[in-house]
Amino acid sequence: MARMTMIEAIRSAMDVSMRRDENVVVFGEDVGYFGGVFRCTAGLQQKYGRNRCFDTPINESAIVGSAIGMAAYGLRPCVEVQFADYVYPAYDQIVSEAARLRYRSNGQFTCPIVIRMPTGGGIFGGQTHSQSPEALFTHVAGLKVVVPSNPYDAKGLLIASIEDPDPVIFLEPKRLYNGPFDGHYERPVTPWSKHELADVPDGHYTVPLGKAEIRREGSAVTVLAYGTMVHVALASAEDTGIDAEVIDLRTLLPLDLDTIVASVKKTGRCVVVHEATLTSGFGAELAALVQKHCFYHLEAPIVRVTGWDTPYPHAQEWDYFPGPKRVGEALVEVMEA
Known part of the structure; x- marks a missing residue:
């Protein structure tokens, strides 16, 4: 066991998955050298190289479209959309391609991709950094939609999502990234003033999708x-x-x-x-x-x-x-x- 924040647990999930399966690749805006705007991918490029953890242009449609092609080829992309608010240019790729690939190909192809997105408010990010678009994805047949509430679940659910044969929308509540989020608070002192640590296994484990x-x-x-x-x-x-x-x-x-x-x-x-x-x-x-x-x-x-x-x-x-x-x-x- 280790004591982790949700950010650290999410990073550990990708690390474990990349170590276990060379087909797992991680990419998105600023996720490589910089380690992600929230530092969820920090150190992964240094550990696994630029072919498996790399930066992309600011083009969400291209990020998701590339991931779909990679998945059809046999890879397991875990991509980051920097904020959930930025996903709309990629929505057509998600709905028309990723969600339907298994069905339209009669099972000849699957689409094992994970699209990670920080969601919700709590960082005073305004209208373009704070939306909660989960209902747009739960309406789409062929997708799975996951929202963790704590570090232990975040790691187990993300590993299960990466190993799943179908596309998963993985929404990460920003207010829970560093915590501790005490539900009694009506307002924070500062969004990142403290850290919520939880006992999280170092190695591989999963939390089953579809179980409350x-x-x-x-x-x-x-x-x-x-x-x-x-x-x-x-x-x-x-x-x-x-x-x-x-x-x-x-x-x-x-x-x-x-x-x-x-x-x-x-x-x-x-x-x-x-x-x-x-x-x-x-x-x-x-x-x-x-x-x-x-x-x-x-x-x-x-x-x-x-x-x-x-x-x-x-x-x-x-x-x-x-x-x-x-x-x-x-x-x-x-x-x-």
Whole structure:
């Protein structure tokens, strides 16, 4: 075991994968010599050479398009899009090529690529460095979508994603990179003032895709969250004293529906929390699934707590986030319904 931040855990995952499989290659903007804008790839080029960890032009469509061609040839690219906000020029490549390659070739080709992206706010990055676009990818058949909430899961999920035969969108919450993110905070002192360290195995291990984790057991209400919002949900349950069961989804696609349904049938109530905007957010899909599978067990309406339906507000960043106060109010609301 080693004590790692999420950044270090992600770097360790790529290191382990590159050491085990010479077909794993890492590339993207500034990931080589500089080691990535968040330092997630620091040292990999020096260790594995410029043919396996290299820099690219500022061209996300070319980064992803090249990765798809490499994957069809037999390599396993793990590429970085510097911020999730930059992925839109590559969206056509992801949707029209990567997601469909297995199906359109009748299984003759697969597309084992991972597209890593820092997601969400927390660094005062404004409208072009802070978006949470996960719903754009969960809508696409053929993709897998992963959002870790802690260093241990980040490493295990990333190794599993690299070893997966199909394309994986790997979203890394920036607020959790260095932590510690205490979900009680409504605002940080400084975004990078402290470090959250977790016990993470040095070597190879995987966390299975498509399996949620119950972070807090409870019997009064189920809270569905992922990424940073897992910590907010845990803090809200503690602050309110409500016996909430907090589920960390970890993988949005495929979704662990069995764990969700079992929990909601037990508690009879459900609150969904995510940082992205409300309208057409992934929480709407979660609410629809809970409604379908747990209707006769629900004792209150399902409540969603999300970001605002506005362009990302730079100056009001920490008011935009669902914080423990807003989530706590939702917990009280469903308990009193």
